[in-house]
Amino acid sequence: MRGRRFGTIGCLAFLAALSVGVGSADAANIVALGASNTYGKGVARNQAYPAQLEAILRAKGLNVRVVNAGINGDTTEGMLQRLDRAVPNGTSAVILQPGGNDRRKGSPDRTADIQSRLSACGIAVIMLSNGMLSGLPHQPDGQHLTPEGYHMLAQSLASQVSGAIGR
Numbered sequence: 001m002r003g004r005r006f007g008t009i010g011c012l013a014f015l016a017a018l019s020v021g022v023g024s025a026d027a028a029n030i031v032a033l034g035a036s037n038t039y040g041k042g043v044a045r046n047q048a049y050p051a052q053l054e055a056i057l058r059a060k061g062l063n064v065r066v067v068n069a070g071i072n073g074d075t076t077e078g079m080l081q082r083l084d085r086a087v088p089n090g091t092s093a094v095i096l097q098p099g100g101n102d103r104r105k106g107s108p109d110r111t112a113d114i115q116s117r118l119s120a121c122g123i124a125v126i127m128l129s130n131g132m133l134s135g136l137p138h139q140p141d142g143q144h145l146t147p148e149g150y151h152m153l154a155q156s157l158a159s160q161v162s163g164a165i166g167r
Helices: 008-013 015-019 049-059 076-081 101-105 111-120 147-164
Strands: 028-034 064-070 091-097 124-127
Touching: 028 049, 049 064, 049 147, 076 111, 091 111, 091 147, 111 124, 124 147
Parallel strands: 028 064, 028 091, 091 124
Antiparallel strands: none
């Protein structure tokens, strides 16, 4: 049971965390969990896709809060270890971007474990595969998007997210 901290007890433990920092009681809480392309490496925080996605959804009249829980260089093992802190109870959806760090760092792919734990709490998971980044404008490093690229990504995720949160 120790390895499954995100079960019923873990979900209930996050009730207090939900009330901290949420702007509006009826706002749908969405967490963008991932690595550098979620974090927005190389761009300002308001240019990363989570901030742009929140702006797009709010412009459509949706009361949402999109939390950027991206960390440069993170692996799915790291995401799994911080899942309890990154995803508070009451979260409506998680956009999961595993990235390519598992392969580069020789770390096991824990994507299925993350999805399972989130599903156990009734949280919708929207997968953001690396394939969604191809064809978008990239920075000179060829791996991370430009502000325009992050905007295009946010636009492509908007309908999926609004469908997942039922709004």
